[in-house]
Amino acid sequence: MAPRTPAKNQSPKTKTPAAKPLAQEHADFTAEGAPPPGKVALGEPVTRRSHQPRPPEPTAQSLTTNQGLALPDNHNSLKAGLRGPTLLEDFILREKITHFDHERIPERAVHARGAGAHGFFQVYENMAGLTKAQFLSDPALQTPVFVRFSTVAGSRGSADTARDARGFAVKFYTAEGNYDLVGNNIPVFFIQDAIKFPDLVHAVKPEPHNEIPQAASAHDTFWDFVTLMPESTHMLMWVMSDRAIPRSFRMMEGFGVHTFRMVNAQGDASFVKFHWKPLLGTHGLAWDEAQKLAGKDADFHRRDLWEAIDSGNFPEWELGVQVVPEEDEFRFSFDLLDPTKLIPEELVPVRRIGRMVLNRNPDNFFAETEQVAFHPGHLVPGIDFSNDPLLQGRLFSYTDTQLSRLGSANFHELPINRAQCPMHNFQRDGMHRQQVNTGRVAYEPNTLASGNEFRVDGTQAQAKGFSSVHEALESPKIRQRSPSFDDHFSQARMFWLSQTEPEQDHIVAAFQFELSKLETPAIRQRMVDNLAHVDGQLAARVAAPLGIGAPNKQAATLWSGFRAAPHPVDVQPSPALSMAQAPGGNIATRTVAILVANGVDATSVQTMQQALADAGASSKVVAAALGTVQAADGTPLPVDCSLLTTPSVVFDAVFLPCMGLHAAAMAADGDAVHFVLEAYKHCKTIGACGSGAGLLASLGAGQVTEPGVVLPLPGVVLAAAGALPAGFAPAFIQAMGQHRHWSRSGLATVPA
């Protein structure tokens, strides 16, 4: 696909200072030392605009020590004689190795594996009625953002496609300070109170005696814990759905999870739930595919994000809000403060208020993606928290953990974390302090400092600054859960009832997979007993292959920890919770494998390549070996990837053009056959023409019919003609637009 022009995403008006590469900023700061008085320390933005040339690579000639001493030789240590021992006095060797020895920092306690990107956010219209947040007031203003997507449980080097929730953390560099929206791709959470978070994380992380399994919830300790915490049932339904194995970070929804507040200039507050809606739709992988990708391309999501941005296909989300006026706080059958509940979109529609575009890859993974520090307590005036007890605990946890992860109290000075607006206070010193504060005044109130920001009475600062929502609190000090948090099953049932049949099948299969891995039958049993409170059929289907008794609803209520949770209230399905029912449907940025051999019909290949490019998708020519294949008319066709390194799981669809008699050779190539059958098994669109269609039929994946006719087998587009008939490419593209043909799972009898 032709790269989109960056100009499309240029700002009509950018109120942030001129863009500079991060590396240049470092250089400026190092050269200048302290910023000039009145200027924000280290406050320059990290907003190199998309598609600007990357900073030059350092050259070998410029090598010096960290003290600036030019290095004559970076290949040999200082030795006593040609074959003698290395000398301790070799300060050049020592400096280099010492620095290397300390290059790693601790990984995040959770969400260690992630990928990030820069971009901007732009509101559609002035939201002053709802919030006084300045970045939500001016449709002409583009606010720089940095986003980090992550898995939760796996370590930094784990695979991208593990079954897990995904972090969706956004840092807005606003003119009023940094605002962080630190969410997930699932709108609810496992637990209701932050005091259970260490237990949850200890349970899901690899088991402590043998550090197994990596990045997987399918083990005893996780299910032991969650089955004893019935409040986790709703999120378990989501984690067992295809939401937990996204096709791409670019095809995930994001959610703030908790109920937040927005406050306007008049002081009127509303409750708000945040949503990110991806323009590419919300799509998942097949579970078998996700597991294979973990080995074939552990960087699948990271690579997908990087390549999309690099090629100008900037991913885009709309920011949505569900607004509940304060007076409606108690209007719902659930508590707005309970993070295991969502507000169905059918009850309170999502209003789309702006868009976020990610248009620049980081220059340096460590400096940006690894060192970025998000925190749900990084707020701007006009946005505030609620009393959600999970959120309240998070407000403590993030800075606390970052103090140890990033090593000092000054991590806010790291370029990726710096506010891009004026920043003044009298916090001083500490390890690794970059800013050189000047003057003798490091206290407030004072009369000795220049400027009028720090007036003796402090009134000016207060008038401009953040103030918490006024809320009268007169309550006894208690350590108890509110009974309004007791209903653990109604929304789990709503989620189940809202799924299409194939989606329900996937949820059942995921539960079966995870529970089959458990060594302790009692835990398997406890989970299906628990599921019986969600739906009897779901529980029975999950239980079938587990070698345990039938689900027993009564038993679930006997074990300790099961508070007298009420039965599910009468719930209506919420179609918005189904990915299959969500709008989506174009094939922009999808990838198609064109599987070829010698004798291929070159015109078919070129026609498909063009049609796919016109539809915004990309294609790769895949063959047994790199180099070229010789088309039927003698044209050498360049091969992009070989079967040796490129599995079907990295593609969204497969096209088999006519290959004449050479189709028989392909039918004898185990790798090629596996490639096709695997794509078929993963319910991808498969198109085949002429002898390619014959090959497909011989593998049991379809039969030849009239040109351009889509067979009853969903997502299989076949044509008997050797050359591509006119209607073929549109039919193929239309089938691809449905993402996957899940209803085919039952028909897939072929092994892959």
Ligand code: HEM
């Ligand atoms: C709704 C519930 C939660 C959501 C949506 C959430 C989301 C996230 C996200 C997206 C990250 C990754 C940030 C990044 O990319 O750097 C993260 C990290 C983290 N979260 Fe949460 N989290 C939740 C609950 C909690 C709770 C209850 C705690 C603790 C009480 C917690 C502690 C942490 C910690 C310690 C990190 C690592 C932060 C770092 O090292 O920078 N989270 N969380």
